[in-house]
Amino acid sequence: MVKQERAVRTRENLIRSAAEVFEREGYALASLTAISSQAGVSNGALHFHFASKEELAREVEGAAAEVVQKMAESCRDSADTLLHSLADATCRLLDTVAGDPLVRAGFRLGRDPSRKSGEGGLWRWWCAWVQDLVSQAQEKGELAQGVSPEDAAAAIVAATAGFEVLGTWNRDWLSGERATRFWSLLLPLLAAPP
Numbered sequence: 001m002v003k004q005e006r007a008v009r010t011r012e013n014l015i016r017s018a019a020e021v022f023e024r025e026g027y028a029l030a031s032l033t034a035i036s037s038q039a040g041v042s043n044g045a046l047h048f049h050f051a052s053k054e055e056l057a058r059e060v061e062g063a064a065a066e067v068v069q070k071m072a073e074s075c076r077d078s079a080d081t082l083l084h085s086l087a088d089a090t091c092r093l094l095d096t097v098a099g100d101p102l103v104r105a106g107f108r109l110g111r112d113p114s115r116k117s118g119e120g121g122l123w124r125w126w127c128a129w130v131q132d133l134v135s136q137a138q139e140k141g142e143l144a145q146g147v148s149p150e151d152a153a154a155a156i157v158a159a160t161a162g163f164e165v166l167g168t169w170n171r172d173w174l175s176g177e178r179a180t181r182f183w184s185l186l187l188p189l190l191a192a193p194p
Helices: 002-029 032-039 043-049 053-078 082-099 101-110 121-139 149-166 176-190
Strands: none
Touching: 002 032, 002 043, 002 053, 002 101, 032 043, 032 053, 053 082, 053 101, 053 121, 082 101, 082 121, 082 149, 082 176, 101 121, 121 149, 149 176
């Protein structure tokens, strides 16, 4: 049992270390040696848990997606309207990206052009989640007359992606405060009058 617990801890440590290296260096420049060194384990230990850099990158993306999905669903469950849950989720997402290298790496890996299998995983999920909530908001009568759910979802996703990319060189773009100001501007245009 002790060996299993140690193996689980080592695997989690490798995923976290890989996230930090991928986030810092990108997929192409990240080496398995740098990742194992960051984790404080041998290359052999890394290869015991992960057969390739791509497999490790997929694990990082999966772990990041789990964090983001739980956060988004908690916002959805706690807000009084779907539009407010979108606003809350966007603010919390930017705070999470700012504070968690795992989530930053998950988003970066999804848009890294050097990955042959990069499918935009986390970004694809976020886009679908936003589109789903905006469509549901329209069905419930939360959207203002004449607001296209497709255009609203595109604006929200594009702004979120922009904040994330701009945050790679200036962390001020990743503040919940900036997202709150964005929603203060956008929400009155989207929301149906009470």
